[in-house]
Amino acid sequence: MSDQDDKPRLTEEERKANHIASEQKRRQAIRDGFDRLSVIVPGMEGMARSEGVVLRHTIDLIHEQLKEREALIRELEAKGETVDPALKTGYQEGLAALEERATKAEQNSS
Template sequence: MAGPVRKRETHIASEQRRRQHIKDGFRKLSEQLHWNDEGGATAQRSEVAILQRSIDYIKELIAEQNELEERLRVEGKGVPMDTQFHNGEASNSSA
């Protein structure tokens, strides 16, 4: 009987570590999004809200990069191929 009990305890501990890693990841992501500046020092956000805000922020960064690339083109300066983004996906200069 000790075998199945030990196996279950190991599984529970493993699942707790997995959940803690996910929780830590969302906390770090939330910190990168500067949500700690809004609503108090440790404003809690749902995982869905954190993911949606991350998507929105990435889209903003891509739009900003595309705008900067266009300004460089207008000024007659080149843009390295490995840094170009189009429609949210990086272009692959080796393709």
């Protein structure tokens, strides 16, 4: 006989309670993540927070940082410096994916 056979099965109420607790924990983790983003992303302090707004501001910040990175890479190359090709790949693809996610999040939050 295995240890599993020795354990009493959960009642329907216990399973439901476990499911509810797990779902509440998952939702709280999501809320905590959005709260952390709203602290990290400039301009989000004191704003009414919807997940779509937080995601949009986060994506805008990432977009700005990617553009700044691209400008720095061009500046280095203009000075004759060698830039690792890995630093230059994926910019456009990543940006397009971010935009798509932001649009979906905004549509879902409205």
